[in-house]
Every structure is written in structure tokens, then in C-alpha cells.
Amino acid sequence: METPLMKQYSAIKAKYPDALLLFRVGDFYETFGDDAIKASNILGIVLTRRANGAASFVELAGFPHHSIDTYLPKLVRAGLRVAICDQLEDPKLAKKIVKRGVTELVTPGVSFNDKVLNHKENNFxxxxxxxxxxxxxxxxxxxxxxxxxxxxxxxxxxxxxxxxxxxxxxxxxxxxxxxxxxxxxxxxxxxxxxxxxxxxxxxxxxxxxxxxxxxxxxxxxxxxxxxxxxxxxxxxxxxxxxxxxxxxxxxxxxxxxKYVWLDKFTIRNLELLHSPNENAATLIQVIDKTISPMGSRMMRKWITMPLKIKMSIEERLNVVEYLIDNPELSEIFRENIKLIGDIERLISKVAVGRVNPREVIQLVRGLHAIEKIKDGCAVTN
Missing domain, CATH: 3.30.420.110 (MutS, connector domain)
Structure with a gap:
């Protein structure tokens, strides 16, 4: 006979059989059964057992809820889908068992978590x-x-x-x-x-x-x-x-x-992004001197999706030439781009209601920096 808590867990787990379920219990996220064994191995946390009714036990492994940004990326990078089950009401006000539900399913291709994402790469x-x-x-x-x-x-x-x-x-x-x-x-x-x-x-x-x-x-x-x-x-x-x-x-x-589309053999043999040789420098490592996350992501696109229309190539080169010929303007751009941060992802967080106070402050700082960049562009016109 399962305990009420484990009955609730089993009902929610049944809806997400292919995901590792992080089940919020008080100040901890707990995992049970096979999920606990996986979590223990991947995260290096202690695996224990807890009573599940009068005559049975179930494997248990957990971590403090405030450590989720530390542990969640490790689970996702291990190739797991992770269902985050939170308490949906104040435990003090709950008449019976606390109401719980999955608030987010994090997968390798769907995440806003900065620790899961690589700021230099898109996550498509x-x-x-x-x-x-x-x-x-x-x-x-x-x-x-x-x-x-x-x-x-x-x-x-x-x-x-x-x-x-x-x-x-x-x-x-x-x-x-x-x-x-x-x-x-x-x-x-x-x-x-x-x-x-x-x-x-x-x-x-x-x-x-x-x-x-x-x-x-x-x-x-x-x-x-x-x-x-x-x-x-x-x-x-x-x-x-x-x-x-x-x-x-x-x-x-x-x-x-619009682009030259490269097959996997070309990308591999030219060592554009990765190299089969240990300690070998790739093209992206050599030429990526960008100073913002957006710049790094754009550089990767430019390398793997080369332009083939002459006019587009010349337009890009004209901008490069202008900035080389105007070093003072280049320095204004450089100093302010450093202040922008990853504004592309910050704006996305605002749009979906996932931004925190520290990120709002960074967003304000970034918007002020963009104004200075716009002023610099206006002078060139």
C-alpha cells in the first residue's frame, strides 16, 4: 500500500514516463525509484531508501531546491528530459496533501536556463x-x-x-x-x-x-x-x-x-567548429574575437552558412572596411557592445515572464548602451 505522497508521485510520473521527474517536497527536489538511481549516478548525490507503506521501500535521491541551477544542466547534458514538479499551493494552507504539478519540461532542445545553454551557440x-x-x-x-x-x-x-x-x-x-x-x-x-x-x-x-x-x-x-x-x-x-x-x-x-550549404564531411574536414585531433585549434576558435554572445552566435552562422551572392558579400565587406577606416567609431561600438550582455536572450525571458531582478537591471544597462550605438550610427549617416 503506497503512502499518499507516493500515490501522488506515481500519478504524476505516469504522465511523464520518459522524463526524469524532480518532485518538490518541502525545500528539496526528490527523485524516486529508477529516477533516483539515474540522478545519483549522474549528479554524484547520495542514494538512500524511504518507506513506501508498511512493507516496502523505494530508492530516494534529492537536492536542495535552490541548487536546481547547478544540477539541472547536468541532467539535461546527460541526454535526459527533466520534468520539474513544483508545489502549487502553500503547504501551510493545504488541508490534505499539498497540490503539485509539472510546471516545466526541460529537454536538450527546449530550455531558457542559462546554465543549460551555451551562450556562444544557438540551441535549436x-x-x-x-x-x-x-x-x-x-x-x-x-x-x-x-x-x-x-x-x-x-x-x-x-x-x-x-x-x-x-x-x-x-x-x-x-x-x-x-x-x-x-x-x-x-x-x-x-x-x-x-x-x-x-x-x-x-x-x-x-x-x-x-x-x-x-x-x-x-x-x-x-x-x-x-x-x-x-x-x-x-x-x-x-x-x-x-x-x-x-x-x-x-x-x-x-x-x-543565398548560402553555400556544407555537408558534414566538409564541416568536419575543414575543422570549422570541431577537430578530431586533440588540442587542435578550429577555425571558430581562431577567428572568433567577438565581444558579445550574440556576436559569437552570428559568427558560427557565418562560418557554417557562407554567403554566395556577390552583392551580399560586398555589403558585409563594406561595413568591415568602414569600421577599419574609422577606428574611433569602432571603439565606441566595441565599448558599448560589451555592456549589452546577452540582450537577445534577456528580451526573450521578459516576453515569457522568466526574467529575474538582476536580469532586468542588465537589460536596462543594455538598452542604454544600444542608444549610444544608435547615436554613433546616426553620426555616420
């Missing part, structure tokens, strides 16, 4: 709708609000995956084997039933999210396969309790003709 969640002629794909970084879609051959999609480097990929449940055959198995996969990957459902989700009657304004109206993939991403946000997503304000089409 990809979604793929595999079809016969053309397949659709979308990339969403919930921490910055960036949202892209396109469609094309599986060979093209594979190059996109190499460039965007998603932390997690959503696929159709019955297409898992096909995905592995086409793209390999070195990805963190999440799968849904076919009904999630239907055009009507996906289009409806996108129209409701962007509060519009058509997707023409985003230039993606006719990308049906890409729309299906993007809809699956929005479905996943709801599934992971990320109902507030006001930071996702637009969706953009990935322009195939």
Missing part, C-alpha cells in the same frame, strides 16, 4: 516531416525566438542539420527507422504520432500563434511541408508546458540560393 530544436518528394524542416531556438522553415530533398535537409546543429529533433513516430537511415543515429530524437504532422493542424497552430489569417506576410505560405514541421515544434512547446512564447514573433524562410 529541429522538426522534420519526412515525405516522398520533398520533406519539411524547421529550426526553433526558444531562448532567442528565432524560427525558420524550409523544404527540399533529404540531402538538402541533411546539410541544414549540419549547419544549424540542433540539440533535439522531432520526428514522426513511424518514421524513426527512415530518419536513422537517411541522417544517422547521433541525434537526440523525440517522436509524435502522425496526427501532429498534418497540414491543417500545423497551419492552425501557426496562424493562432502569430494571430494572423495568412502566412503570406512571412513568405512561407506555399511551403506546406515546412509548415507541418514548424507546427510540430509549436505542438512540442505546449507539451513541455511552454505556453508563453511571445518571444517567437516571426517565422522566416531559409533561402537555399
Amino acid at each position: 530544436l529541429a522538426s522534420i516531416h519526412l515525405s516522398f518528394k520533398e520533406s519539411g524542416i524547421s529550426f526553433l531556438d526558444i531562448s532567442t525566438g528565432e524560427f525558420y522553415l524550409t523544404q527540399g530533398t533529404n540531402e538538402y535537409l541533411d546539410k541544414l542539420i549540419q549547419s544549424f546543429k540542433p540539440s533535439e529533433i522531432i520526428i514522426q513516430k513511424n518514421k524513426r527507422n527512415q530518419f536513422i537511415e537517411e541522417f544517422g543515429e547521433n541525434y537526440y530524437l523525440t517522436s509524435f504520432d502522425d496526427w501532429v504532422f498534418t497540414e491543417d493542424y500545423a497551419r492552425d497552430l501557426l496562424l493562432k500563434h502569430f494571430q494572423t489569417n495568412t502566412l503570406k506576410g512571412f513568405g512561407v505560405e506555399d511551403f506546406n511541408m515546412g509548415i507541418i514541421a514548424a507546427g510540430a515544434s509549436l505542438h512540442y512547446l505546449a507539451e513541455t508546458q511552454h505556453h508563453q512564447s511571445a518571444n517567437i514573433r516571426k517565422i522566416s524562410r531559409i533561402e537555399e540560393d
Whole structure:
């Protein structure tokens, strides 16, 4: 016979069987059973047992609730989905057992936690709708609000995956084997039933999210396969309790003709981001002298998605040339960019109501710095 607390735990755990459940009990987050064994091994915390009724025991491992920012990233980096179950009422006011519920499901591809995220890299969640002629794909970084879609051959999609480097990929449940055959198995996969990957459902989700009657304004109206993939991403946000997503304000089409798309062998052999040789310097390590997180993320995109349109290349070089010829202005920009911090992710936190007082102060400081940068740009005009 289970105790009332363990009955409540079991009921909530049954809703999230594939996730490690962090169960708030007083001032601690507790894990039980197999979850406790996993947590103990990954986090290096003590594994004990507690009574579960008159004649049974259950494994237990926990940590203080204020240490969640220390332990949560370790669980996610170990490839686990983590369901955070909080107390939804004041224990002092509870008549019986405290009401609890999952307030967030953190996965490798869906997180706002600074300790989970790498400030120099985007954290993309990809979604793929595999079809016969053309397949659709979308990339969403919930921490910055960036949202892209396109469609094309599986060979093209594979190059996109190499460039965007998603932390997690959503696929159709019955297409898992096909995905592995086409793209390999070195990805963190999440799968849904076919009904999630239907055009009507996906289009409806996108129209409701962007509060519009058509997707023409985003230039993606006719990308049906890409729309299906993007809809699956929005479905996943709801599934992971990320109902507030006001930071996702637009969706953009990935322009195939604008970039040189590199396959995984090219990216690997040129050692753009990683090197198979120990202690070898990669291209990104050599040339990334950026002074802001946004700059680092942009540099990675520029390296893995080189421009191939002459006019676009010349526009970029003209800006570089101007800043070299005007060192005083460059220094103004440099000093103020240092003060901005990761304003891209801070604004996203504000939009979804996850910002703390310290971050608000940083945001104010960053906005003041942006004004000085704008003033510098006005002088150049």
C-alpha cells in the first residue's frame, strides 16, 4: 500500500514516463525509484531508501531546491528530459496533501536556463516531416525566438542539420527507422504520432500563434511541408508546458540560393567548429574575437552558412572596411557592445515572464548602451 505522497508521485510520473521527474517536497527536489538511481549516478548525490507503506521501500535521491541551477544542466547534458514538479499551493494552507504539478519540461532542445545553454551557440530544436518528394524542416531556438522553415530533398535537409546543429529533433513516430537511415543515429530524437504532422493542424497552430489569417506576410505560405514541421515544434512547446512564447514573433524562410550549404564531411574536414585531433585549434576558435554572445552566435552562422551572392558579400565587406577606416567609431561600438550582455536572450525571458531582478537591471544597462550605438550610427549617416 503506497503512502499518499507516493500515490501522488506515481500519478504524476505516469504522465511523464520518459522524463526524469524532480518532485518538490518541502525545500528539496526528490527523485524516486529508477529516477533516483539515474540522478545519483549522474549528479554524484547520495542514494538512500524511504518507506513506501508498511512493507516496502523505494530508492530516494534529492537536492536542495535552490541548487536546481547547478544540477539541472547536468541532467539535461546527460541526454535526459527533466520534468520539474513544483508545489502549487502553500503547504501551510493545504488541508490534505499539498497540490503539485509539472510546471516545466526541460529537454536538450527546449530550455531558457542559462546554465543549460551555451551562450556562444544557438540551441535549436529541429522538426522534420519526412515525405516522398520533398520533406519539411524547421529550426526553433526558444531562448532567442528565432524560427525558420524550409523544404527540399533529404540531402538538402541533411546539410541544414549540419549547419544549424540542433540539440533535439522531432520526428514522426513511424518514421524513426527512415530518419536513422537517411541522417544517422547521433541525434537526440523525440517522436509524435502522425496526427501532429498534418497540414491543417500545423497551419492552425501557426496562424493562432502569430494571430494572423495568412502566412503570406512571412513568405512561407506555399511551403506546406515546412509548415507541418514548424507546427510540430509549436505542438512540442505546449507539451513541455511552454505556453508563453511571445518571444517567437516571426517565422522566416531559409533561402537555399543565398548560402553555400556544407555537408558534414566538409564541416568536419575543414575543422570549422570541431577537430578530431586533440588540442587542435578550429577555425571558430581562431577567428572568433567577438565581444558579445550574440556576436559569437552570428559568427558560427557565418562560418557554417557562407554567403554566395556577390552583392551580399560586398555589403558585409563594406561595413568591415568602414569600421577599419574609422577606428574611433569602432571603439565606441566595441565599448558599448560589451555592456549589452546577452540582450537577445534577456528580451526573450521578459516576453515569457522568466526574467529575474538582476536580469532586468542588465537589460536596462543594455538598452542604454544600444542608444549610444544608435547615436554613433546616426553620426555616420
